Amino acid sequence: MKDHITKGLAMVLTGAGLAALTPSSxxxxxxxxxxxxxxxxxGLQWGPCPSFMPSGCQIAVLHGDPAxxxxxxxxxxxxxxxxxxxxHNSAERMVLIAGELLVEFDGQDAVVMRPGTYAFGPARLPHSAACRSAEACVLFIAFEEPVDAMEGAPR
Structure with missing residues (x-):
């Protein structure tokens, strides 16, 4: 019986299932x-942040269409x-590139991000961020949904 099962499995794997997994020439x-x-x-094109953000705040699109x-x-x-x-309506995956950034997500302890620090922010979770360094803080953000930012908290 074991030999019969092994032969049957070999036939299935060498059929369409395995053929789909092998690279083409x-x-x-x-x-x-x-x-x-x-x-x-x-080549980086910097644009303004939403009006409720501080003066001098900027965003540059690295890849994709923010809409x-x-x-x-x-x-x-x-x-x-x-x-x-x-x-934001989207979750955010972030890595701090420059500066020192204090991030506070509602209901959680504040964290200090330094260059190389990764953070994940769930969709619709209110948060604030303070650049604690004299130099600008630059954050890489990967958005899952269209890029947006709304002041306050969701209603």
Whole structure:
């Protein structure tokens, strides 16, 4: 019986299921080109943050369309300034690139992010951020949903 099961399993694996897992002889063409972005690069287009953010706050789109799913941005908060309590419809995956950033999510202890620190912010969870360094704080943010920011808390 064991030999019969082994032969049956081998037939299934060598059929359509395994064939779909084997690479074809022709390389697949990627859907888009690979890119790199540099924080100080001349090609980076910085734009304004929403009006409730501090003066000098800027956002640069790194990849994707901010009106669609899965856009990546740099968020720059001037040194010694604060982004007041706000929320997003999207979850955020963040890595601090420059500066020292104090982040406070509602209902959780405040955390200090330093360059290289990763943070995850769930969708619709209000939070604030204060750049505690003299230099600007720059945060890489990967949004799952279209990029947005609303002042206060969801209703």
């Amino acid at each position: 022709a390389p697949a063409q990627p859907a888009e080109r690979a890119i790199t972005r540099d924080l100080a690069g001349p 669609k799913h899965n856009a990546d941005v740099f968020f720059r908060l001037p040194g010694n300034s604060k982004a007041e309590r706000h929320w």
